[in-house]
Amino acid sequence: xxxxxxxxxxxxxxxxxxxxxxxxxxxxxxxxxxxxxxxxxxxxxxxxxxxxxxxxxxxxxxxxxxxxxxxxxxxxxxxxxxxxxxxxxxxxxxxxxxxxxxxxxxxxxxxxxxxxxxxxxxxxxxxxxxxxxxxxxxxxxxxxxxxxxxxxxxxxxxxxxxxxxxxxxxxxxxxxxxxxxxxxxxxxxxxxxxxxxxxxxxxxxxxxxxxxxxxxxxxxxxxxxxxxxxxxxxxxxxxxxxxxxxxxxxxxxxxxxxxxxxxxxxxxxxxxxxxxxxxxxxxxxxxxxxxxxxxxxxxxxxxxxxxxxxxxxxxxxxxxxxxxxxxxxxxxxxxxxxxxxxxxxxxxxxxxxxxxxxxxxxxxxxxxxxxxxxxxxxxxxxxxxxxxxxxxxxxxxxxxxxxxxxxxxxxxxxxxxxxxxxxxxxxxxxxxxxxxxxxxxxxxxxx
Ligand SMILES: C[S@@+](CC[C@H](N)C(=O)[O-])C[C@H]1O[C@@H](n2cnc3c(N)ncnc32)[C@H](O)[C@@H]1O
Numbered sequence: 001x002x003x004x005x006x007x008x009x010x011x012x013x014x015x016x017x018x019x020x021x022x023x024x025x026x027x028x029x030x031x032x033x034x035x036x037x038x039x040x041x042x043x044x045x046x047x048x049x050x051x052x053x054x055x056x057x058x059x060x061x062x063x064x065x066x067x068x069x070x071x072x073x074x075x076x077x078x079x080x081x082x083x084x085x086x087x088x089x090x091x092x093x094x095x096x097x098x099x100x101x102x103x104x105x106x107x108x109x110x111x112x113x114x115x116x117x118x119x120x121x122x123x124x125x126x127x128x129x130x131x132x133x134x135x136x137x138x139x140x141x142x143x144x145x146x147x148x149x150x151x152x153x154x155x156x157x158x159x160x161x162x163x164x165x166x167x168x169x170x171x172x173x174x175x176x177x178x179x180x181x182x183x184x185x186x187x188x189x190x191x192x193x194x195x196x197x198x199x200x201x202x203x204x205x206x207x208x209x210x211x212x213x214x215x216x217x218x219x220x221x222x223x224x225x226x227x228x229x230x231x232x233x234x235x236x237x238x239x240x241x242x243x244x245x246x247x248x249x250x251x252x253x254x255x256x257x258x259x260x261x262x263x264x265x266x267x268x269x270x271x272x273x274x275x276x277x278x279x280x281x282x283x284x285x286x287x288x289x290x291x292x293x294x295x296x297x298x299x300x301x302x303x304x305x306x307x308x309x310x311x312x313x314x315x316x317x318x319x320x321x322x323x324x325x326x327x328x329x330x331x332x333x334x335x336x337x338x339x340x341x342x343x344x345x346x347x348x349x350x351x352x353x354x355x356x357x358x359x360x361x362x363x364x365x366x367x368x369x370x371x372x373x374x375x376x377x378x379x380x381x382x383x384x385x386x387x388x389x390x391x392x393x394x395x396x397x398x399x400x401x402x403x404x405x406x407x408x409x410x411x412x413x414x415x416x417x418x419x420x421x422x423x424x425x426x427x428x429x430x431x432x433x434x435x436x437x438x439x440x441x442x443x444x445x446x447x
Pocket of ligand 1: 258323
């Protein structure tokens with residue numbers, strides 16, 4: 001559990017008052033009950049209150065801290081607040097969060113003796129030497145079922161890595177759009193605008209940026225010189241190893257992050273069909289496409305897996321990418337609300353859906369072509385097991401080792417950051433280079 005130490009006495013005082021008068025407590029309650037990404041609720045809260053930038057930043061930090069450390073915080077306050085109403089407990093949890101993360105002055109809190117005791121209790125929970133499912137669930141603040149899942153499937157050492165979110169990268173990853181600009185030129189232009197950035201050691205067009213500025217407001221973004229895309233997502237596209245003039249299907253294209261990267265790598269030749277069932281996502285893809293300068297992307301809004309138009313693509317694509325809908329467990333570090341939202345039942349539903357999508361997408365793959373499966377999940381059920389099941393009933397496919405020299409070298413360079421499973425699937429999990437964790441595997445259809 002990391003804490004942010006900021007010293008803004010006026011804002012902290014205001015925040016404590018907002019907790020005690022119930023305003024912030026209500027927001028925290030909504031965030032915990034709602035279970036969705038908290039930015040919408042934070043936006044509503046700020047639009048009513050209209051606070052300054054510092055207040056906003058601190059409150060957003062408190063809410064994310066609360067979501068990340070919910071279990072440990074509630075356990076720490078529970079002996080003092082047992083039997084009291086929900087609002088009182090949440091107020092207690094928020095006060096403890098303020099005390100812990102903002103080094104707030106004790107005199108601000110009415111129950112200051114309790115806060116010191118609770119903070120000690122919190123430290124004890126965080127540093128619990130026990131590594132049982134129960135103790136890890138409290139010390140790392142994860143639902144018990146996720147801890148048991150990782151322990152069972154990944155062993156203790158890896159579970160500890162997967163649950164540890166003490167390091168949260170403060171960078172944004174960009175992809176230079178090589179159709180419009182060379183990476184060194186983009187870096188130079190970003191630096192001229194006072195933006196701290198550096199190129200990735202592993203992927204030539206990938207740039208790490210550290211800035212407080214809103215990157216999407218830069219004219220360089222509006223004119224399509226770069227896209228915001230995480231390292232792992234760019235790595236998946238590199239591993240697809242597309243060739244100019246080919247026909248590619250991006251079956252779950254979403255808002256087109258990977259489609260655009262593929263189109264750019266193909267230097268505006270060939271064709272990329274970008275399928276999705278979400279109109280909202282396809283509309284967003286069209287906006288990004290207009291910025292990109294690419295002419296080789298064709299967005300297609302599908303009605304579902306039985307969309308008749310899919311028949312026309314039978315055996316047509318030399319590469320099919322299935323970036324399947326998943327629990328997004330590789331993004332928990334940044335989206336802590338998701339760890340409370342995902343359930344074992346949802347995992348089962350998604351696993352079934354992933355199998356169905358992969359099966360359908362495989363029809364589009366040409367003989368000798370590549371079918372790449374990817375997720376941003378760290379759950380084996382959504383990765384390795386989907387592939388095992390698929391291979392059982394689709395014997396014309398086999399796992400293609402990622403052995404073209406470029407990708408092989410890349411994976412060698414990344415050996416500290418990736419884990420290769422027994423099938424040959426790659427899990428990337430290293431927040432130092434990729435904000436999110438990803439899984440991908442390449443299958444080939446026999447000729
Ligand atoms: C992980 S997201 C894709 C992200 C995207 N590839 C990117 O790089 O930005 C999964 C996508 O699958 C789409 N999806 C779900 N079911 C689908 C189906 N049956 N056919 C096509 N797309 C589907 C969802 O709408 C969602 O946009």
